[in-house]
Amino acid sequence: MKLIKCVVASLLLVAGSATQVQAAEDLNQLLQQVRQSAAADKATDQQRLKEFKADAGKQAQLLQQAQDRLAAADARQAELKQQFDRQEDELAEKEEALRNRSGQLGEVFGVVKQSAQEFRGVMGDSMISAEYPERLKQLDFADNKRIPTVTELETLWFLMQQEMTASGEIKTFSHQVVQPDGSRLQQQVLRVGPFTAINEAGQYLSYQPDAHHLNVIPRQPDSGVQQQAAAFFSGSQNTLVVDPSRGNLLKLITQTPTIEERIHQGGLVGYIIIALGALGAIVAIWRLLRTLMCDLAVRRQMKNSAVPKQSNPLGRILLSARKADSRDDMELRIDEALLQEVPRLESGLSLLKLLAAVAPLLGLLGTVTGMIGTFQSITLFGTGDPKLMAGGISQALITTVLGLCVAIPLLFCHTLLAARSKRMLQRLQQKSLALLIDHTDRAVANPARAANENGVSDAA
Template sequence: MIKQMVIGGLLGAGAVVVQATEVPHNLDGLLQEVRQFSSADEVVNRQREQLFDADLKQQQVLLAKSEQRLQAAATEQERLKNAFDANDLKLAEMESLIQQRAGQLGEVFGVVKEEAGELRSVLEDSLANAEYPGRADTLAFTDSKRVPSLRELETLWYQLQLEMMASGRISRFNAPVVNDDGSVTEQPVVRFGLFSAATEQGDYLSWDIQQQSLTVLPTQPDGAMPQLLAYLSGASNEIQIDPTRGQLFRLLDRQPKLFERVQQGGEVGYMILALGALGLLVAVLQMLNMLYSEVKVRAQLNRADRLSQDNALGRVLLAVTKHNLTQEQRELKVDEAILQELPGIERGQSFVKLLAAVAPLLGLLGTVIGMIATFQSITLYGTSDPKLMAGGISQALITTVLGLVVAIPLLFCHSYLAARGRRMTQILQEKSLGLLADTQPAHMDEVFERAA
């Protein structure tokens, strides 16, 4: 029947008629293949089902184990909770028992712990820790809630007495010292009470609280080393100590030296110092010149009958050596000669006066520049740090100080030069006019001829 349907379908479609023997063979093969595919699918499905069953059993085992652990954890939690409640109740009972047994001693123990806590902070900051390290650890019972033991009470008394004795004792011992280069060496150290410490080489030390170590001061007090060495050798009984326990000595490092002060003035400060040096050089040279001129004038006064060209007075008198001059003409010649000598007498005074006036102005200029820089820093970083403002203002005022330091000596030099110049001019006028007034024209001609 199937064969007939296949043949009829093929004929109806206009296909070529195949042999009857081949059609049944192909259909059987197709059926056989379908059966093979079905068998293979059944095998795969059975394998997958077996895997699913194995996974299901494994999940069930894991679930059972998890439930067991959860039950165990719940049981342990309940046990710990009961233990915690029991311990809490027991702790409350013990604290109540302690309070009952302590009675009024509870306040005493509280005061002891408070004093021990204060002493512990004092010992951590104390310079005596360099000689007796680890003292603060013996007062660790201050952080505990238990009642201090008798030994701990004795430790408190002992450490307090030791601190009192160390405050009035000069002690020598060996201790590690941090040098300027960061290296640590064991050195002999002398401790002066709780105020200062120094090495036997003459270097003062500071106590670093955080590191609990002695450190060489970066900036030593002026003249401290010779005095310290003389004291250690027994040649002197005087020594410098810091009553603030190192605060003043540490401030020495923040105090700038003279050259550092000048550097803070910047370019304006260097300019002021250069102008001051130039003004002082001119003033000194002019002072030497005037002193030399005065010596020559005094020598000329001692030998009035012999006139010389090497001094101002001689040049003034020689200016009227011409004959046939009346007294009035001679006086006019003297005035002319004195006016010719004035530039040499007043040389450099105007320049020194100018520098004395310019130096404060340059100092004010440097101050304004420094204040501008300070306000720029405030704009960038705010005013949260007063040291930033104080440091900037201090640097800004350095130029004003330099200007005044330069201007004041220059003003004195100008005043001195002007006074000596007026004195020299007065001497020339007085001696020359006095000599002309006391001498007759005829006699003057003879004097001038001998001088010539």
């Protein structure tokens, strides 16, 4: 047992000695690597220092060159400044000499430039510039300080003469016309002086000075005017509607609301008024047709009173009278039949009267609410923009117009239908009275026969 312990201890001692030896070798290698790295870094630093010392001469040379260029630039600057001052003095002397030599011509040249500027504004807004788009550039000399040349003066004279001549022409030329959808089409354009331009389809065109092109006015005049313009373009007619304001009046057409747009301005109240108007129109037409049919049926019944029919008021009255046993009974039956016919003849008239009365009240309601909105806008934005106030007031009054447009026809229809119903009722009363008189006459002439009859015939 002791022998084993001694062997184990010997082995442990040998293993520990081997580990220490290995560690010593690793440290020596690390120290050797550090020494080698330090030597390499030192060599690199020496090389860099040598190169820096070698470049110091080059840097000094470059600095000297830069200083030389700076000195040359300063000298050139001083020379140019002297030259500028000298030329400025010479320019002032020449301007003074020019002023002395031109005398009153300087004022003339000033007037010419001012006229050129004003005329350029006229040409910019003229429809003639669509045919000659490059002529505006020929008056650029008006913005220069120099004296205009003879050629430029002649150009001004030529352009003025061209404008005057073209103002009295009716001329056709080809031009790219901008359509309402933004597309461009090459079309033949007929120009009537500087006032109006139309295309082959009879559409009126407007001139855009900024883009120097013609475009189709989005909202054209009525179809009759366009047909007249198309006929004038083709040469089959010698009459044409011309805008003397050079397109301004035609442009106002696009700003004028249509009937549909006016209706939409009325809002919800306007739609309700229109719905009531449509209902009233349906009732009025229905009652008018019923009244006409009833009148025709009564007229036919009057021609054939011996055979009364249940399909008309007079026939129903005759049938009711034939059931009477005596004159008093007949009178009562006729009165009862007349009372039954009155609601049929006057049905729908109360509704028409109600709609005619309600429509203007609704229009007034819409106007009041619209004015409230207008005053609210004035409170928020002030009264600086008259168009805002005018537009709001116009929109508010639309409902009043709609209410009156509905009420007036309905009132006429109610009056007409009431008069026809009253006339029909009077006719029935007359026939009933004639029926009673006829029965009385026959009773006086032949009492026995009159007592045996169950009915009577119409004496009309």
